[in-house]
Amino acid sequence: MNLSTATRFRWLKTGDEAFTQMIDAIAAAVSSVRLETYIFEEGLVGRALRDALVSACRRGVKVRVLVDALGSRSLPNSFAQPLHEAGGQFQWFNPLNLFRLEYRDHRKILVCDEKVAFIGGFNVADHYLGDGITRGWKDLGLRIEGPLAAELARAFDDISRFAEFRHHPFLGLRRARGRGRVAAENWHLLQNGPGRGRNHLKRSLTEDLARARDVRIISAYFLPGWRLRRELRRAARRGATVELILAGRTDVRLSKLASQRLYASLLRAGVRIFEYQPQILHAKLYLIDHHVYVGSANLDARSMDINYELLVRVSDRELAGSGRRLFAETRQHCRAIDRKEWRRARSFWTRLMERWSYFVLARLDRSWAERRWRRTA
Numbered sequence: 001m002n003l004s005t006a007t008r009f010r011w012l013k014t015g016d017e018a019f020t021q022m023i024d025a026i027a028a029a030v031s032s033v034r035l036e037t038y039i040f041e042e043g044l045v046g047r048a049l050r051d052a053l054v055s056a057c058r059r060g061v062k063v064r065v066l067v068d069a070l071g072s073r074s075l076p077n078s079f080a081q082p083l084h085e086a087g088g089q090f091q092w093f094n095p096l097n098l099f100r101l102e103y104r105d106h107r108k109i110l111v112c113d114e115k116v117a118f119i120g121g122f123n124v125a126d127h128y129l130g131d132g133i134t135r136g137w138k139d140l141g142l143r144i145e146g147p148l149a150a151e152l153a154r155a156f157d158d159i160s161r162f163a164e165f166r167h168h169p170f171l172g173l174r175r176a177r178g179r180g181r182v183a184a185e186n187w188h189l190l191q192n193g194p195g196r197g198r199n200h201l202k203r204s205l206t207e208d209l210a211r212a213r214d215v216r217i218i219s220a221y222f223l224p225g226w227r228l229r230r231e232l233r234r235a236a237r238r239g240a241t242v243e244l245i246l247a248g249r250t251d252v253r254l255s256k257l258a259s260q261r262l263y264a265s266l267l268r269a270g271v272r273i274f275e276y277q278p279q280i281l282h283a284k285l286y287l288i289d290h291h292v293y294v295g296s297a298n299l300d301a302r303s304m305d306i307n308y309e310l311l312v313r314v315s316d317r318e319l320a321g322s323g324r325r326l327f328a329e330t331r332q333h334c335r336a337i338d339r340k341e342w343r344r345a346r347s348f349w350t351r352l353m354e355r356w357s358y359f360v361l362a363r364l365d366r367s368w369a370e371r372r373w374r375r376t377a
Contacts, residue, residue, distance in 0.1 A: 007146030007187060011321055011326060012120060013336040015128030018141050019045055022110050022118055026052040029112040032062045034156040036109040038071035039078040039123035039294070042079050046124050050083060058087035065087045066160050068105040070097050093163045099328040104196050105159065106307040107296045109152055115342070117149035119281050119295050121220070124211055132335060133278045140218070140326070142294045147313065151189050159308060162168075187311040192297065194306055198219060201297055202304050206231055208288040216327045218245040219326070220280075221252065222259040223300035223362055227261065237269035245330055248275030252284075255300070257357035274334035287327060288312075290320045301362050 011020040026033055026049070033056050039045060057063045065083065067075070069092040080090035093105040110118040119143025122128050144152070190200040202225070209215065209231035214366020222244065224232070236242040244266070250256040263273055286293035295311035297303040346354075 007144060007148045009314060010143040012141035012143055014131045015136050015139060016130060018122045021143060023048055023052045025112045025116050026056055029056050031113050032233045034064050034111045036066040036107055036152055036156050037124050038068045038106045039125050040072040040075050041125040042075055043126040045126050049124055054082050054086045066093055068092050068093045070104055089306060090266060091160060093161050098371050102306060104307050107214065107310045109156055111149055111153040114150040114153045115145060117144040117152045120256045121284050128135060137280045137282045138276060139210060139346050140285050148187055155191060155310060175190045186315045190311045190313060193308040204230060204313055208291050209235055214289055215242040216324055218285040218330060219299040220247055220282045220285045221255045221298040221300045222246050225304060232266065232271055233269035243272045245274045245276055245334055247281040248277045248335060249280045251280055254357045254361060257354045258361045261354040261358040262339060263342060268299045273337040274331055276334050287320055287323045290317045291315050292319050292323050
């Protein structure tokens, strides 16, 4: 495979745009379709995607679907029956088990013919339908054409091999599965999962932040570890532009409270914080100078250390420029957090809830998952 061939990227700004293009790509596939997602719900989007996959099977396309068992727990087994009957493969990632419940496949990938791929934050669910402003959750994605699509297909194949999550004695001492880094031309494919070994997501983000002059981040669930927080503060203190768009409305109240626990120290350092107002925010976008990160990973403890995640890092000034314009458009629908007003407005009870939420998500959840991983055999 020639990784030097140019890869092309196109933003997916809304759920309507993303699902339309995904269904069209499945309809045009001639050899293979791979779909991996955390949430697959039975609804308008779910049925439309399933029907497109079934049609692909009937014309001879090899179709494989990998769905997280916890994220898609509401999906009845009968929903995939038409796909099975047409010759497609439907696989649950990490079937529910009390002793390994924590380790989830949070990635979202669609690859058609190993030539066209889609990544981002979009799950298969109806609440993403809309423009993210007047209706539907606010999310982002990237359409990819070129060699990177083939690497995303390999990433799917790699994780599907251990989807049943059969554990090996002393697994906690082994190098993590699902981690890796592939680099070519102007992009890096960064994969992460629980266990020992190099954390490519955190390392790449930390290194880019350490020398950044312009940082724009959209993160639906924001709870970075101390190293990433330190680099954000250092960047702001040395005069870099550091702006964060975080959730004003959220589907996980605990996550928002934990994030707000960090506002005071970031604001003191000169970081500008905005909260998205119209709809629930679910996007993940990290713009660091001319580097663009897009994928499934939130800037929080669970994405960085526990879940199976994927980010694509693209070094391209044109894509970064369009990403900053997209960031600016999103910021127009945000409320700016004023440092002095923020300090005055929060009650003792609110601060207590923020501290408790931070402890649960940043400390307890991570420690518990690491302990269970070491003990699982």
